[in-house]
Structure formats: C-alpha cells, structure tokens
Amino acid sequence: MISIQREDVDIGRLIHHAKQRGVGALVVFDGIVRDDDILELELEAYQDIAQKELEQIAHDARERFHLLSVDIIHRIGRLSVGENILIIIVSAGHRKEAYEGSRFILESIKSKVPIWKKELCRNGDRWVPGKRPSDTG
Secondary structure (H helix, E strand, O other), X not given: OEEEEOOOOOHHHHHHHHOOOOOOEEEEEEEEOOOOXXXXXXXEEXXXXXXXXXXXXXXXXXXXXXXXXXXXXXXXXXXXXXXXXXXXXXXXXXXXXXXXXXXXXXXHHHHHOOEEEEEEEOXXXXXXXXXXXXXXX
C-alpha cells in the first residue's frame, strides 16, 4: 500500500500482510507527532505529485535493496500529539536489506516528496522548513 491519506492505518494488518514466503526481516518505521511544545501538526501535500513520488521511491527501494514488500502511508490533515504521521513497512530476505531499504525510503521522502508541515504551538504557528533535493548532498 502506497498512500497519502487523512485516516490512520492498522499497522498490525500491514505487518501481517508483509510476512510472506521468503521474508527473513521486516522493518517498521512509525513517525509520530512528538510533544515538542506542539499542540498539533497540520500536513499538506501536492497529492498527485506526492503520490507519484512515493510510488517511484517504493519502486527504487524494491529494486535497489531486493525488498519483497513496501508499504508507505503518509498522513495529511491536522494531527495531534501521539498520532501516526508516516508509516513505512518493508520486508526482505535479510535484515541488512530491510534496514537499508527503510532508511533509503525515509530519506528519499524527506528530500523529494512535496509534503509540508505546520506546527501549531502555544505561542503561534510555524511552517517547518523542508529539505530541498540539493540539501541531501
């Protein structure tokens, strides 16, 4: 599942589906809204482009790291402290590929996908500056 959505997701169900024949390692990344003096986060995306970028990142990760499955769910909308923002679940035959594939996906999302985050704080709101592709050098 590669998705940009407002709804949360059943991580357990995704894990269950990722456990297929040949899987020796599964890595789960669950990015959540942390309590850094933040009341809520508001996430926006250029959805058509962001979806295509996520699909390309998943494809590239499968090829490069020999992943057996890739799930990427990025939430948008207004999220409270403790809620899931980004879920990445990858499976591979071996742990090295699973870990490296997961990290590749995470860093690629941060540098390539047009999703923006606004922190809603007690003392006002602020947009979080994102990485540009040229910043990843």
